[in-house]
Amino acid sequence: MTTPAIDARGVHVHLGASHVLRGVDLRVEPGEVVALLGANGSGKSTLVRTVVGVLEPSRGEVNLLGHRLGNDVPWQRIGYVPQRISAAAGVPSTASEVVASGLLHGRRLSLPRGWRTLAREALDQVGLADRAGDAIGQLSGGQQQRVLIARALVRRPELLVLDEPVAGVDRPSQEAFAATMTRLVDDGLTVLVVLHELGELADLITRAVVLRHGQVVHDGAPPRPHASHDAAEHEHLHPHTSELPALDARHVGLSDGPLDAGDREARP
Secondary structure, three states: OOOOOEEEEEEEEEEOOEEEEEEEEEEEOOOOEEEEEOOOOOOHHHHHHHHOOOOOOOEEEEEEOOEEOOOOOOHHHEEEEOOOOOOOOOOOOEHHHHHHHHHOEOOEOOOOOOHHHHHHHHHHHOOOHHHOOOEHHHOOHHHHHHHHHHHHHOOOOOEEEEEOOOOOOOHHHHHHHHHHHHHHHHOOOEEEEEOOOOHHHOOOOOEEEEEEOOEEEEEEOOOOOOHHHHOOOOOOOOOOOOOOOOOOHHHOOOOOOOOOOOHHHHOO
8 A cells, every 4th residue: 555645634723713624534645636625714725734734733643745744754855835925025036046945944954056957947847937037026926926836846846735826826827837737747746736716727636625614525526517617708617616516414514844934924
């Protein structure tokens, strides 16, 4: 049996007085592309932030790449893109410098030799190699988001966790991101991605996990749009609506981590 890339069992998370996650189980096998779906407030972002160690579960257990969540996790093999934040926040930096920060982690506090080449290669994967020397503040919102994705890819991760990577991003950037993900998945990358709509990534998704009120209500085949959605005015699926497949009623009911200083802005 292969070791799962993500193995979360019985995860509960409290944020203040709110009981956000209520006994969530999530298992992602190597090579899978799993979409985490659900309405706003269902607990999707809380779950991925718990998986990557930004939040601590009040109960339950999380294992990444065969290691209990904590210092023993090989964070250099994991890439994380938080929910949309400004890549331009903080000290002015070039796109290349922002991407290079993804090479840092708890056990590496200085950039390796050849970091500029690595950063440019990662930017090339998201179609921005020609903007490597540009100040991050000069890029559009969609381009900044692609820079943050490149920052996760620069580690050449085995597991990539993304929290709504294309939310609010223009159509060309969505298409560029989908093309990049297709190449990476073909090379064996394992992906957990929070999505509001399947959109351009629909053909890549191998499994969907749907949350409702902090519980898993569906874990299986991804929902598909009705035929009427082929029309121009219905390009994307809204997975938290009636388009979901029938749900089984039985299911209802970092000091040394992957983050650098930029990611910590995503903390609550």
